[in-house]
Amino acid sequence: MKPFRTLGSKLTVAVGAIALVTIAAFAAFNSRSDNRNLLAEVERHANQLSEAVKSSTEYDMLLNERERIHESIKRMGNQESIQRIRILNKAGQIIYSSDTAEIGTSVDKKAEACTLCHSADKPLERLEITDRTRVYRVHPDSARTLGIINPIYNSRTCSSAACHAHPASQKVLGVLDVTLPLAEVDKAIRQGEVEVVLLALGAFVTLILIIGLLVRRWVALPVRRLVEATRHVAGGDLNYVIPDERGDELGMLARSFNNMTQRLSEARLQLVQSDKLASLGRLAAGVAHEINNPLTGVLTYSSFLQKRTKDQPEVQEDLKVIVRETIRCREIVKSLLDFARQSVPKKGQAAINDIIARAAAVVENQLALNHVKLVQELGTEVPPVTVDANQMQQVFINLFVNASDAIGPDAGGGTITVTTSQLKLSPIGITQIKQAQCPKRHSLVNAEVRIDGKPSIRVRARAEGHEGFIYRDPMYGLARHQFGIAPEPGMDVQVTCPECSSSLNVHGSPCPDCGAATFQFEVPGKGFVEGCTNRACTWQRWAELERLGDRDFVEIRVRDTGSGIARDELPRIFEPFYSTKGQKGTGLGLAVIWGIIDNHNGAITVESEVGEGTTFIIRIPVEP
Amino acid sequence: MTTTRDILVVDDEDVITSAVERVCGAEGLSVDAAANATDGLARMLRTTYRLVVCDVMMTEVDGFAFLAELARRQDRTPVIMSTGMSTMENAVRAVNSGAIDFVPKPFTADELIAAVRRGLRYARLQADATAMAGAHGTRPDSLVWVPCPAQYYRLGYASWLATERTGSVKVGVTDLFMKTLDTLQSIHLAEPGDEVVQGASCATLTGADGLEHGLMCPVTGHILEANDALVKAPTAVERDPYFEGWMYRVLPSELQYDLKHLTACSSDRM
Numbered sequence: 001m002k003p004f005r006t007l008g009s010k011l012t013v014a015v016g017a018i019a020l021v022t023i024a025a026f027a028a029f030n031s032r033s034d035n036r037n038l039l040a041e042v043e044r045h046a047n048q049l050s051e052a053v054k055s056s057t058e059y060d061m062l063l064n065e066r067e068r069i070h071e072s073i074k075r076m077g078n079q080e081s082i083q084r085i086r087i088l089n090k091a092g093q094i095i096y097s098s099d100t101a102e103i104g105t106s107v108d109k110k111a112e113a114c115t116l117c118h119s120a121d122k123p124l125e126r127l128e129i130t131d132r133t134r135v136y137r138v139h140p141d142s143a144r145t146l147g148i149i150n151p152i153y154n155s156r157t158c159s160s161a162a163c164h165a166h167p168a169s170q171k172v173l174g175v176l177d178v179t180l181p182l183a184e185v186d187k188a189i190r191q192g193e194v195e196v197v198l199l200a201l202g203a204f205v206t207l208i209l210i211i212g213l214l215v216r217r218w219v220a221l222p223v224r225r226l227v228e229a230t231r232h233v234a235g236g237d238l239n240y241v242i243p244d245e246r247g248d249e250l251g252m253l254a255r256s257f258n259n260m261t262q263r264l265s266e267a268r269l270q271l272v273q274s275d276k277l278a279s280l281g282r283l284a285a286g287v288a289h290e291i292n293n294p295l296t297g298v299l300t301y302s303s304f305l306q307k308r309t310k311d312q313p314e315v316q317e318d319l320k321v322i323v324r325e326t327i328r329c330r331e332i333v334k335s336l337l338d339f340a341r342q343s344v345p346k347k348g349q350a351a352i353n354d355i356i357a358r359a360a361a362v363v364e365n366q367l368a369l370n371h372v373k374l375v376q377e378l379g380t381e382v383p384p385v386t387v388d389a390n391q392m393q394q395v396f397i398n399l400f401v402n403a404s405d406a407i408g409p410d411a412g413g414g415t416i417t418v419t420t421s422q423l424k425l426s427p428i429g430i431t432q433i434k435q436a437q438c439p440k441r442h443s444l445v446n447a448e449v450r451i452d453g454k455p456s457i458r459v460r461a462r463a464e465g466h467e468g469f470i471y472r473d474p475m476y477g478l479a480r481h482q483f484g485i486a487p488e489p490g491m492d493v494q495v496t497c498p499e500c501s502s503s504l505n506v507h508g509s510p511c512p513d514c515g516a517a518t519f520q521f522e523v524p525g526k527g528f529v530e531g532c533t534n535r536a537c538t539w540q541r542w543a544e545l546e547r548l549g550d551r552d553f554v555e556i557r558v559r560d561t562g563s564g565i566a567r568d569e570l571p572r573i574f575e576p577f578y579s580t581k582g583q584k585g586t587g588l589g590l591a592v593i594w595g596i597i598d599n600h601n602g603a604i605t606v607e608s609e610v611g612e613g614t615t616f617i618i619r620i621p622v623e624p
Numbered sequence: 625m626t627t628t629r630d631i632l633v634v635d636d637e638d639v640i641t642s643a644v645e646r647v648c649g650a651e652g653l654s655v656d657a658a659a660n661a662t663d664g665l666a667r668m669l670r671t672t673y674r675l676v677v678c679d680v681m682m683t684e685v686d687g688f689a690f691l692a693e694l695a696r697r698q699d700r701t702p703v704i705m706s707t708g709m710s711t712m713e714n715a716v717r718a719v720n721s722g723a724i725d726f727v728p729k730p731f732t733a734d735e736l737i738a739a740v741r742r743g744l745r746y747a748r749l750q751a752d753a754t755a756m757a758g759a760h761g762t763r764p765d766s767l768v769w770v771p772c773p774a775q776y777y778r779l780g781y782a783s784w785l786a787t788e789r790t791g792s793v794k795v796g797v798t799d800l801f802m803k804t805l806d807t808l809q810s811i812h813l814a815e816p817g818d819e820v821v822q823g824a825s826c827a828t829l830t831g832a833d834g835l836e837h838g839l840m841c842p843v844t845g846h847i848l849e850a851n852d853a854l855v856k857a858p859t860a861v862e863r864d865p866y867f868e869g870w871m872y873r874v875l876p877s878e879l880q881y882d883l884k885h886l887t888a889c890s891s892d893r894m
Binding site: 285288289290291292293294295296297298299300301303304306307308323326327329330337338347348358362388389390393 | 637639640643644646647650681707708709711729730731732733734736817844845846877878880881
């Protein structure tokens with residue numbers, strides 16, 4: 001995986017970018033506000049200083065002690081934190097200055113410091129402190145300087161003084177100009193800025209690390225586990241389980257994924273099983289026929305010899321063994337045939353509770369010997385089902401005996417609980433179309449092309465000169481059709497019965513999903529099934545079935561407190577000849593059960609926990 | 625028809641035909657063999673056989689087609705069917721298709737001899753009835769019939785079934801089957817609780833000749849009660865096979881299905 005392609009890195013980068021912008025904006029705002037506060041502080045300080053200079057020289061000015069004023073200003077101006085102090089008169093001439101060289105020179109009224117008051121024709125007399133300050137550089141390379149001007153106003157003591165009295169009409173006598181170097185302040189500002197940037201960077205990196213870690217832990221790892229699981233499943237390992245069981249959405253996804261693979265595994269098992277049983281049935285029938293003929297030779301001749309050698313005891317003994325063992329072979333072949341024989345159940349209405357009770361009565365003694373208790377929790381509202389009562393009884397007897405064996409004689413007893421209940425399930429995806437016919441009652445069911453082991457429904461399709469068969473999936477709701485021709489939507493497709501060529505098209509009723517031509521066939525007594533001729537379209541409708549809604553099922557659970565079945569053994573237990581009982585079992589019991597339930601359009605599943613016990617769940621449709 | 629032989633065995637397996645020839649030959653019976661149904665049918669045109677032992681699963685013409693051809697010819701030679709596909713369905717189908725008996729393969733010499741002896745006695749009864757019918761001018765349909773009560777049902781000519789109001793059925797053996805046995809010596813019955821299957825053996829009747837005869841059960845279900853009186857006094861079966869001589873009360877698991885394969889005794893009375 002490339003970096004920045006993964007969900008985790010994308011999330012981290014996105015969150016990081018947002019954090020970076022936010023932190024940068026905050027740092028910039030913070031730094032600017034700091035600068036402003038610092039400068040305001042310097043201004044306030046400069047103003048105080050200038051007021052101090054003004055009041056300390058005021059008395060000398062009244063007395064017109066020029067030397068003293070010079071001295072004071074010079075001393076104050078030579079302090080390190082002060083760049084320069086000067087007093088200008090109204091005409092702009094520098095009267096006093098800490099820099100003695102410029103005394104007597106004039107400043108341009110249009111210069112920066114003066115324009116604040118002198119830009120208008122009549123000079124202003126009052127100014128706010130912020131308007132009286134200015135920040136400038138003497139040279140572009142030099143440090144910044146802050147200047148503050150402080151107007152010196154006329155007062156009564158001034159205008160009435162005997163010395164050189166200013167006229168009373170004159171409001172502003174001159175200006176005190178104090179300039180402070182900002183080098184220190186600028187240094188502090190720069191340092192502050194560096195600190196803020198470093199702090200922001202630190203915060204950003206920490207945030208990225210934490211987010212990356214959390215995203216990795218909460219998102220990337222669970223997602224990687226899911227991806228890993230899908231790879232396993234794609235590779236055919238349907239028993240793979242995602243170990244993490246967390247409470248969040250990804251945990252839910254993992255759980256439903258596990259659930260899905262379990263269902264898939266069950267479905268696959270049933271399909272494989274269905275195929276295997278069908279071929280085993282054929283095999284058993286063939287084997288029975290082939291083996292029984294030579295066995296007849298052996299049995300007839302050996303028993304015949306036995307009859308004729310009654311006077312030869314030593315030969316009798318040997319022949320007895322041959323006859324006995326041949327009869328044993330006969331029984332084995334017979335059980336194989338019984339196994340293959342499940343194809344035609346003799347179905348009738350029966351109460352499943354009665355069948356269970358009868359099966360329980362048959363195994364009662366055997367269970368009692370093992371100290372196994374059989375608890376029947378039979379639902380009172382369970383409707384009668386259409387089943388082969390005999391076969392179903394065999395199913396329960398086998399399950400009870402299996403459960404008893406799983407508990408074993410050494411466990412000191414155990415419990416088998418059998419419960420029955422009714423439940424509703426959607427018919428879509430679990431209903432097999434077993435009969436299909438054209439308007440002239442020719443069967444469309446084709447046993448040669450099977451879809452998942454079940455005979456398909458074959459129709460002939462003709463479109464623009466091409467002709468081929470469409471094999472429809474017999475499981476209604478699952479669209480695993482096989483197309484021998486691929487008509488496009490919009491083509492004029494004729495669908496006919498392969499036998500009599502009568503039309504199956506539904507004219508004037510295009511597919512609601514893709515607009516292609518549709519066709520229908522009849523399921524005798526159960527209405528019509530409509531389908532689409534477009535290979536890519538899965539639309540189908542069986543109005544009669546869908547009108548009936550969810551189907552009623554009877555569910556039977558047989559739970560034991562036995563040793564349980566190991567997880568890796570679970571998928572195989574319904575396979576013929578798979579036995580965990582060693583010499584004791586033939587390995588046909590559960591395969592027989594599976595076949596019987598399948599023949600009843602039902603399903604059998606198993607849940608097991610080693611050391612806890614096993615539960616077999618059987619579902620039989622109430623309507624056949 | 626020029627000659628009469630005892631037995632024709634029709635089977636495409638050499639080992640079967642030779643085994644039947646050997647076993648039945650030792651019993652003093654004359655046996656012909658045919659390797660397929662067509663050959664067997666041809667032989668039956670040339671030779672009169674008292675009994676035919678015929679396989680079901682044969683290439684080209686199978687055992688059921690063989691029976692159908694005999695029915696078309698109105699040839700009433702009794703036929704015993706046998707097959708390696710010894711399922712109960714095949715047994716019931718064979719009996720309903722006109723065979724008098726069904727012997728599942730593989731069989732022992734005694735099982736074969738028992739079936740053949742029964743078949744030959746059946747043939748003799750048939751011949752006697754034909755002679756009587758010829759004398760009285762009755763229709764050849766009713767050559768051999770089972771005089772079971774009208775409300776009873778029968779499986780072939782061997783066993784009967786009578787429904788009871790409680791939902792259980794009574795099961796027994798027909799008088800005709802008894803007539804095809806040597807004098808009855810003993811009866812071995814299954815136990816209550818045991819399962820019986822239509823078409824499979826449910827009781828063993830042993831004749832004076834020591835041969836054991838299995839009785840095909842007419843119904844599938846569980847035995848509720850066995851008539852133990854029969855084991856002590858087997859003669860009741862011969863004396864009164866339809867009432868006192870009943871064998872089991874059975875709780876059928878699928879009576880309506882089983883009834884389809886049985887013949888109503890009322891249909892025997894025309």
